[in-house]
Amino acid sequence: MSEPQAKPKMSKETLLPLLAAHVIEHGLGGASLRPLAKAAGTSDRMLIYHFGDKETLVRDLLEYISGVYSAALDMAIGSDRATTRQECFARILALGRGPQMQPFMTLWWEIVAGSARGIPGYKDAAEAMMAKQLIWLENQMPEDDPDPAGGARYMMTLLEGTLMLGTVGHARMAREGLLASGLADPAEGD
Amino acid sequence: MSEPQAKPKMSKETLLPLLAAHVIEHGLGGASLRPLAKAAGTSDRMLIYHFGDKETLVRDLLEYISGVYSAALDMAIGSDRATTRQECFARILALGRGPQMQPFMTLWWEIVAGSARGIPGYKDAAEAMMAKQLIWLENQMPEDDPDPAGGARYMMTLLEGTLMLGTVGHARMAREGLLASGLADPAEGD
DNA sequence: AACGTAATGTAGCGAGTGCTACAAGAGCTT
DNA sequence: AAGCTCTTGTAGCACTCGCTACATTACGTT
Numbered sequence: 001m002s003e004p005q006a007k008p009k010m011s012k013e014t015l016l017p018l019l020a021a022h023v024i025e026h027g028l029g030g031a032s033l034r035p036l037a038k039a040a041g042t043s044d045r046m047l048i049y050h051f052g053d054k055e056t057l058v059r060d061l062l063e064y065i066s067g068v069y070s071a072a073l074d075m076a077i078g079s080d081r082a083t084t085r086q087e088c089f090a091r092i093l094a095l096g097r098g099p100q101m102q103p104f105m106t107l108w109w110e111i112v113a114g115s116a117r118g119i120p121g122y123k124d125a126a127e128a129m130m131a132k133q134l135i136w137l138e139n140q141m142p143e144d145d146p147d148p149a150g151g152a153r154y155m156m157t158l159l160e161g162t163l164m165l166g167t168v169g170h171a172r173m174a175r176e177g178l179l180a181s182g183l184a185d186p187a188e189g190d
Numbered sequence: 191m192s193e194p195q196a197k198p199k200m201s202k203e204t205l206l207p208l209l210a211a212h213v214i215e216h217g218l219g220g221a222s223l224r225p226l227a228k229a230a231g232t233s234d235r236m237l238i239y240h241f242g243d244k245e246t247l248v249r250d251l252l253e254y255i256s257g258v259y260s261a262a263l264d265m266a267i268g269s270d271r272a273t274t275r276q277e278c279f280a281r282i283l284a285l286g287r288g289p290q291m292q293p294f295m296t297l298w299w300e301i302v303a304g305s306a307r308g309i310p311g312y313k314d315a316a317e318a319m320m321a322k323q324l325i326w327l328e329n330q331m332p333e334d335d336p337d338p339a340g341g342a343r344y345m346m347t348l349l350e351g352t353l354m355l356g357t358v359g360h361a362r363m364a365r366e367g368l369l370a371s372g373l374a375d376p377a378e379g380d
Numbered sequence: 381a382a383c384g385t386a387a388t389g390t391a392g393c394g395a396g397t398g399c400t401a402c403a404a405g406a407g408c409t410t
Numbered sequence: 411a412a413g414c415t416c417t418t419g420t421a422g423c424a425c426t427c428g429c430t431a432c433a434t435t436a437c438g439t440t
Contacts, residue, residue: 009417010417010418027307029219029220029303030219032396032397032398033397033398033399034396034397034398042418043418043419043420044397044398044399045399045400045418045419045420046417046418046419048398048399048400049417049418053398053399054398054399105306106303106306106307109299109302109303109305109306110303110306110307112299112302112303112354112357112358113219113296113299113300113302113303115299115357115358115359116295116296116299116300116357117217117296117300123358123359126358126359127358127359127360130355130358130360130363131360134363147370149366149370150366150367150369150370151370152367153363153364153366153367153370154367154368154370154371155367156351156355156363156364156367157348157351157352157355157363157364157367157368157371158347158348158351158367159351160350160351160354160355161346161347161348161349161350161351161352161354162347162351164302164350164351164354165320165346165347165350167302167305167306168301168302168305168313168316168317168320169305169313169316169317170317170320170321173320173324173343173346173347174343174346174347176339176340176343177340177342177343177344177345177346177347177348178344178347179340180337180339180340180341180343180344181344181347199387200387200388222426222427222428223427223428223429224426224427224428232388233388233389233390234427234428234429235388235389235390235429235430236387236388236389238428238429238430239387239388243428243429244427244428244429
């Protein structure tokens with residue numbers, strides 16, 4: 001018995017991390033109860049038992065994922081502020097493009113799409129995550145910045161555009177735009 | 191017989207516009223053969239007959255939609271150039287936020303999500319549409335602009351970020367960012 | 381008119397969907 | 411020990427999914 005099996009209690013709280021892991025890897029739209037249950041070591045029967053129905057499950061799952069994202073941002077916060085906007089932007093861009101962030105980014109666009117289509121839990125989660133990210137960025141702004149609030153919002157907008165263009169194969173276009181804006185350093189690699 | 195029924199020939203070419211209309215309204219991910227067929231006045235049987243399988247159908251459909259988008263941009267091109275970057279940006283932003291554009295934008299985020307997940311036809315379509323939009327923007331740049339190429343790419347990035355933040359409920363954040371960037375006019379409404 | 385190919389209708393298959401009915405086990409209280 | 415509630419397993423229902431086998435019609439060519 002090398003595996004303790006972790007049989008006893010099962011609740012939303014114990015299930016959500018396992019479900020989230022599956023969803024981050026395989027996506028949210030195509031997720032159906034039986035594969036989800038298998039990933040969490042349960043049955044579809046129990047998922048319905050704990051969450052009531054699938055819509056509630058998805059909503060709770062998105063809320064949980066949003067919380068995980070928020071916590072991840074807290075972890076990634078450097079104790080030292082950036083000294084320039086360029087450095088600040090480079091930091092958050094590197095964060096969003098990091099390889100360990102990629103599965104999450106794939107899920108993120110699905111959340112945006114669901115948000116646009118009005119699927120119940122999506123917009124709330126997306127809104128929360130963007131709000132959290134804005135706070136993160138504000139805390140990373142240079143102390144002597146003349147307009148930290150506006151600057152952070154400006155950089156958020158530019159960042160999201162950059163990430164989007166990157167995912168559809170136009171990373172070069174975004175980069176050249178950033179160069180023209182002065183926010184990217186010509187010396188940096190792609 | 192007020193309806194001529196349009197029974198005779200049915201081919202990819204005659205089906206694609208009808209399929210596209212359905213997809214633009216109801217989305218691409220959840221689209222299944224039978225509803226698609228019904229929207230096009232056929233049967234699932236015939237869709238498979240004409241396209242081979244669903245993956246090919248989706249690919250052809252995305253390619254077609256990309257073409258429609260391209261044509262729509264050509265139509266929307268004003269004969270007069272903008273005189274300032276602000277005006278240029280305002281034009282394309284208004285274009286993307288126009289009410290008749292909204293169903294398409296909803297579909298767009300689905301395309302981005304599919305592109306991120308690597309679903310066969312998605313990335314090609316997204317890439318083509320962004321390329322086309324960049325050309326459009328370049329043609330709208332002020333004639334005396336010091337860096338039309340870089341400026342257009344910069345505005346593209348900012349535009350896409352703005353649209354994305356808007357769909358997830360953070361239009362205000364994007365607007366305040368644009369104000370800080372100098373690309374938005376404080377006098378304009380939301 | 382006969383033939384051959386393209387186009388279409390009908391029926392269905394096997395798999396998967398969300399969800400439910402029913403019953404049995406587990407653990408706690410009295 | 412009896413009862414009680416919480417949790418779980420087994421089957422299954424009604425439905426949709428992409429796709430196919432088979433048969434029929436429509437139509438141009440010879």
